[in-house]
Amino acid sequence: MTEATLSDYEKRLLDDFQKEFPLHPRPFAVIAERLGVDEDTVLDLLCELQERGLISRVGAVVEPHRVGYSTLAAMRVPQEMLEAVGRFVASHPEVNHCYEREHGLNLWFVVAASSRRKVAEVLADIEYRTGLPVLDLPLEEAFRLDLGFPLTWE
Amino acid sequence: MGVSERDRCLLAAVAGGLPFVRRPFAAIGERCGMDEEEVIARLRRMLATGVIRRFGIVVRHRALGYRANAMVVFDVPDADVRQKALRLCDLPFVTLCYRRRRRPPLWPYNLFCMIHGRERGRVERLAEEAARFAGIAHLPRAALFSRRCFVQRGARYEPPLALPEAEVR
Numbered sequence: 655m656t657e658a659t660l661s662d663y664e665k666r667l668l669d670d671f672q673k674e675f676p677l678h679p680r681p682f683a684v685i686a687e688r689l690g691v692d693e694d695t696v697l698d699l700l701c702e703l704q705e706r707g708l709i710s711r712v713g714a715v716v717e718p719h720r721v722g723y724s725t726l727a728a729m730r731v732p733q734e735m736l737e738a739v740g741r742f743v744a745s746h747p748e749v750n751h752c753y754e755r756e757h758g759l760n761l762w763f764v765v766a767a768s769s770r771r772k773v774a775e776v777l778a779d780i781e782y783r784t785g786l787p788v789l790d791l792p793l794e795e796a797f798r799l800d801l802g803f804p805l806t807w808e
Numbered sequence: 809m810g811v812s813e814r815d816r817c818l819l820a821a822v823a824g825g826l827p828f829v830r831r832p833f834a835a836i837g838e839r840c841g842m843d844e845e846e847v848i849a850r851l852r853r854m855l856a857t858g859v860i861r862r863f864g865i866v867v868r869h870r871a872l873g874y875r876a877n878a879m880v881v882f883d884v885p886d887a888d889v890r891q892k893a894l895r896l897c898d899l900p901f902v903t904l905c906y907r908r909r910r911r912p913p914l915w916p917y918n919l920f921c922m923i924h925g926r927e928r929g930r931v932e933r934l935a936e937e938a939a940r941f942a943g944i945a946h947l948p949r950a951a952l953f954s955r956r957c958f959v960q961r962g963a964r965y966e967p968p969l970a971l972p973e974a975e976v977r
Binding site: 658667668671672673674675677678679680681682683693697700701704706707708709710711712713714715716717720721726728736737740741743744749750751752753754755756757759762763789790791792793794795796797798799 | 811815816819822823824825826828829830831832833834844848851852854855858859860861862863864865866867868871872873879890893894896897902903904905906907908909911914915918920921950952953954955956957958959960961
């Protein structure tokens with residue numbers, strides 16, 4: 655994939671509104687005013703960024719274990735099964751990140767659900783349906799959580 | 809501090825993200841039986857109390873050109889791990905940092921951080937720099953670069969209200 659090209663307005667949107675998004679009845683109008691464009695332009699820019707797959711959403715990133723429970727899990731999957739197992743794991747609505755990584759433990763995913771029990775059920779389902787052990791690596795202490803992604807433009 | 813049922817309802821309603829309309833909080837409120845004012849007040853309160861870590865645009869870093877992404881892990885003695893982790897957090901390029909349970913012998917590492925970049929060699933240098941800066945360069949470590957991404961989306965703590973997002977490769 656080639657590098658995404660972004661307009662200056664798009665860059666400013668991504669730089670300035672990953673946090674401190676206006677919690678205001680007309681948030682996109684507030685953003686528009688700061689960028690010096692109109693509200694519809696901001697709505698169009700965001701729709702387009704989402705359609706291009708460059709942003710996931712505008713929303714809340716929730717502190718782990720305050721509302722639900724989540725864990726990081728890893729599996730050692732034979733290479734020829736990896737595509738199928740990766741897709742199967744990712745098909746669970748409770749799985750919100752799922753990556754292949756360079757390691758003997760080559761499939762890594764985060765399971766988040768409303769309760770610890772539900773998370774355990776998802777891990778058990780994945781073990782049962784794939785026949786492969788799942789290594790559960792529960793969080794013990796968070797030092798830095800998702801505070802937005804520091805982008806640099808070249 | 810506890811999170812009320814109404815707050816949970818609201819978080820579920822907003823999990824798929826704000827709709828791109830002029831009054832998005834009013835639209836979210838319609839999904840969970842609240843008016844716009846209540847939605848905004850609850851989001852503000854949850855942000856202030858830390859239930860919501862941040863509210864805003866969530867980017868897809870891979871699509872934006874950050875394709876060299878490493879989970880860098882260390883095996884740090886338990887007595888030191890907190891202090892070393894806080895040192896790592898002083899580095900702006902360390903985007904996540906936490907301690908997780910070890911699972912020896914398969915998984916001896918307890919300190920995790922993420923370093924994202926556009927180019928692999930640079931991320932490898934940053935990992936080395938981070939290790940030296942925190943005084944843990946002599947300890948066992950590994951950098952697990954990502955290959956395929958099967959899914960990246962927000963956590964949904966209730967039955968999903970929106971269809972899963974398309975995967976980004």
